Amino acid sequence: MRRRTGRLTSATTRTATRTPRTARTLPSTALAAAAVFALGAALLSPPSPAAAADPVPLPVADHCASQCDDLLPPGENGNATLAEIIGNIVFGTHPAHSSDQLGRYDALIAGRNTLTDSTLTTFFNDASFGVPANQVESVTTPRPDVTITRDKQTGVPHIKGTTRYGTEFGAGYAAGQDRLWMMDLFRHIGRGELTSFAGGALANQGLEQQFWPSAPYTEADLQAQVDRIRTTEGARGELAMADAQAYVDGINSYRQKAKDGRYFPGEYVLTGKIDSITNVGEIQPFKITDLISIASVVGGQFGGGGGGEVQAALSLLASQQKYGVAEGTAIWESFRQRDDPEAVLTVHDGESFPYAQKPAQPRGTALPDRGSVQAEPLVYDRTGSAVTRAKALVKAPKQLRPAQGIFDDGVVPPGALDPKRGMSNALLVSGAHTASGNPVAVFGPQTGYFAPQLMMLQELQGPGISARGVAFAGVGMYVQMGRGQDYAWSATSAAQDITDTYAIELCNADGSPATKASTSYLYRSVCTPMEKMERVNSWKPSVADSTAAGSYRLQVWRTKYGLVTHRATLGGKPVAYTSLRTTYRHEADSIIGFQMLNDPAHTTDAASFREAAHRIGYAFNWFYADSRTAAFYNSGPNPVRAAGVDAALPVRAEPAYEWQDYDPAFNTAAYTPPAQHPQSAGQDYYISWNNRQAKDYNTAAFGFGAVHRGDLLDGRVKKLVAAGGVTRASLTRAMADAALTDLRGEQVLPELLKVIRTAAVTDPQLNTAVQQLDAWRAAGSERRETSQGSHTYTHAAAVRIMDAWWPRLVEAQFKPGLGDELYGAFTDSLPIDESPAASHGPTGAHGGSAFQYGWWGYVDKDLRQVLGDPVQAPSPRTYCGGGTPGGCRDTLLTTLKAAVAVPASQVYPGDDNCGAGDQWCSDAIIHRALGGITHPTISWQNRPTYQQVVEFPTHR
Template structure:
């Protein structure tokens, strides 16, 4: 009987399938480290993609075209070489699913609705465990519930029960946004409703007792992705207290200068993806719309322990786009993907979808109603990195008459709203106040007087509009770099989007970016009395965009998108040193590339230690010029660091035998860095904002090493475009600084030549532990990585 069912399914597939769309890809490969499976316990083969992914890591930059065929799987349309095909009947006429050997579904529908319905069915089938845990927690992201990191509830398996009010708020906001989007919004809402039918049909087929999915669940699924990857700013309260502390410790003038140094708002030495200048934000510490909170005065509302565990944004995704003039084939090369961590079940899953007039393939995610998040069409591909541009502001509300629930806005006292959002098991009730600006996140003092602090997010209530651009990309409406830019202009979230077809490469930095009055410094809280509100949103023409740059490449690793682009208040890492430097240097080694060499540049950077790459030459130059404080041990430490840098600065463990191949170098830098920081950057509290971990655990985004390169570089003769206003190491005296650095190096414990770094401690495990497989440390795309080039296109 099973053979009869299978034969019937194949016969139906052949009868129902439309003519296959033309595929213009010359090469199309991809990999998702977590794979397609999502059940527990993991079935046989669940780790297959993880092992392929891991097999690329030890190749460093020596990647060949054959490696692309064995370390990645096909991203072509249809099952292709990844057979055998396994039909999977669905209870809907007009749609078929065939699984390949990686369990990837190839969905063929007689209409787009058929495909959208099937994507809902398959989401519940392949990610039912994830949905059960994340469905309600995501709603806290849609609400902007204060001091709650919604995704943290998901990965830490916290149970949250919302009130009925929560769904009403989310659905009301989402429907309003879709109505205002006109015909495009109505099309997305239709997709959402069809998608829900598929999810709920699968729940019924499973005999599940879970509540049927509703629109609010889909809207919230988009919101939580925005919370993790698509917003920047909102940390002005904490950072203004730091400014208060600097002024108190060093005096107002010097404290202001130090604040300017640390914020790196418009550092002209920061690497940028584009060469064109786009300006956003103006520094104005003396602006009348600013408020500086008293140091240590902010007290958050709500249960403790539910905020994000990390104070430093750990955005992590990259793309390397090479134009046709630097390509061996004359056509652009596209190596790109999101870094979203390693979980099982994965946060993304793959789909290959086809219907009359449409064909797309790539990673999708919960909430993507019939759409591909990152993937490819017939003749173009796209990917994302988090931009972190400033879409969230903090407002200081003046309280009325000693009340904590009445505030002054536009000349009159108003009563705060109240939201009862439900309970988190073990933490209690999530209930909070709101003002015209948004949720009240806490209370603080300004010159000793109590004020309320509220949070305003430009994308609030707009989360579902994120689907507009992906609908255009998925359905083939995008046909050029210009239509690509127009499609992504609707994104409420802040992302850098990379694009390539057979002729062009392009990047667009999207987001609903508020225009602030010049009387406000975007790094500080804003007076909430009504005079300093946003002046609309940045026009599409003023957001960073560039196609086919003179360099022949567009490379982004969450670095500054363009010259002139101001850093968000929660991002103090737009300094002179950023990890994109390793990708740029990898591409610069060759004038002309193929897909293998571009993949090699990405793969090499994924195991390099940025501290070794960027800081070792500065440290060596400083210490060689001032040898007075050297000891034999410290001198040997320096020699080993220089040798590691010359050998490539990699943390690889190729065998793997649990020990990094590079010898002492990685272990020395790991122990040396915190001592170097203490010696060279003696500013109390700064690491609260940039993190204490400068190494692999931060993805080389934390620890403040960019400050060290700029400050120590000045002492060794580097001329910066944006030099620091203050001197830090040794008070600006090179000899004193060198003596402190020598002492820090000498304080690294152990025999220099015997030191080794434990590679097993850095092996990657899939959270929360359902998949026992671990893989070597690597710092590269995990949600999906595409390796694609097109030889032609629709004309």
């Protein structure tokens, strides 16, 4: 049972800086009202298990020799009793192990320059298997065939079972100990029922509006995924579902014990689910279909790829309208950058993996009539506080609306069904270039900063299972990224195009003329009704959420060609545009691949790793390292498209243009074989930061061109490899240096200064600004503190100037040539900026991840064209200053002068967490609360949220 002392944690766990209370999901004012009765009748704590030596010394080989490290901030413990929640709010204290990895994570910024292999564990956990006897904090035995041993430093559960069932039962039990409330939240998020469950807070409305539309499943749909795995995946499928059931049984065992013992998460009291005095109420039992619901959220958020074809079509139409079809198409292609030869690649040895390329003679393309496109509504029938929210957001400028794609103005948020998900990075160097002769890897997923974290650390040891690492809470039957006995693996989001947009012709069942509002469509010449998927949610004020009562209905139309996202006319006929992804209704299929990665009998080398990775259906880039080989494989069910179909644009919903062998009953099709997926073993080095995978392998999004944040890794690792003798510490430093670097300053500022310095800068104020920018560039273009805790940046003036200058220079550089409509269409496809201080993008404000999406590549290439420098795949037109060096220089100086004049209070306008003008705070990472506990604000750093540093000296 959970190790708690029944009192607030000691002073050593208190934070030096408190997170501003306005950031909390559970408002402190409401909690203060509850404090009188809560502290008097505090929930009992579970009995503390005795600390003892590990009672199950299984014969597990560990070939890491203390050279595997990992970290998952803020901490392993994601549960808190009501008393602990109140203690966090009133006194700033934290439950044990809820925040003890955060300080080490943040400290790497200051410690990177003196980092050595021997000091890595100052900033990371020792990820060796097991727990030394003198480090055992507690041992729990929920069943005779499993023990959960937790270590003193991190409280990570080390789960050892003598039976397969017991091992998985223990995994579920430990998940309940560490993430019970969050798992409950996410099974409701996946079903679009979060507000009814946890209240109508703005964050709750936004979460269910963000996630549910991409996977609006019925209970029958969820069960069908379970049945399919059990019946079509052979012995591994049966084993997977048996493991899932044991995992659910473990969750439910802890759930019931925590309820009976009154040490369940305090959020159940604060949301009115359980009475703190009488203990009346219930935590609903978990089911296997809950795991599928959670998997649909995880898969939709991190493992999707493609979509956005309607917006791409709108920008193409605008380009053709301005320049004519031929030149307009060429200009659009130059911004689309399908296969830019200057793009950084993961497989950089020249090997080609053709996929989703532009056809010579496109067929079936379905461009809408100009001005006819309307986004499909999502939210209906608002009452109470739902109306208040909608009015506020409709009035707010788009760029100031809440982050995470939450727009709640009655339509599906842009990208909600086909989200751009730029996260995670990887750096691997093969043994020929390391000091030891063994491969070295520094890698991990960048899944955002949440309280508690979406993932949890665990070690699993049992029959057929031997691994340590992370799993998303609620689907932790297996380690999803981590290490085995003599190998480690990780992933980055891939973004290859596994989602297509179809234009379905609308009709009416009674034969009357169709309109854009019609809810039937032609499917293979038969007028077929759409299926209405809906959720009706209502909420009342609670202690946790003082939001006034309200309600709304979420609605999505489902067809055999996917989910309706837009309506338009095509050649005058009403159509609906639908989004169809290959992983829809198959999010849980990936369980087989994860099972294989956790099985030491299966994963023994790079080849068996690739076999396992291929069984994972999400669009991920997978990386592998053992003592002999570093390897890479890109996973995801890539559909085999009909000949001539352009994957970058909408296509007509007709049999001739469907995926090959498409079966709408099960959403299956023919997929490209493993050999056609980008892959490699033994390359000198690998980097990935959601960049293009390989030559001729096209992603679905704009922005994979001459400058990409992957360049921040590639340049640094290339230098290390050239010098030789790479170590774990030197590769970690390369990652940490990139994590602090402003991509614009390193990759684009040299060209900007080169244009400006084609003549002397005579304006004293501008000359000072140019000198400040150049000094920042020469120092590494970093956004870092003068010293840890100073909250003041080195080169603060240059950083402020760049933040103010970038949006102004991009607009002045491109908008005059493109015109208002086309410039607006291109910026809708690709935002111009995603700096840490730009409160938008996939992660929103204070989200850490930055520089994935922006116009840096466009700016860089255009400036080189102005200067006459070499450019591969140049644009048909040069934009800056009308294409002349003098005109471009005037444009840059004019916008620079305007930027210098903008005060810091306007560059960093402040929000609920930061005062206006606070540069450091504007960038800083603030954990997004999913419960009652919050964490200190930390300095901005662009790095994985779970990270491994590994080097195996031996192999089985």
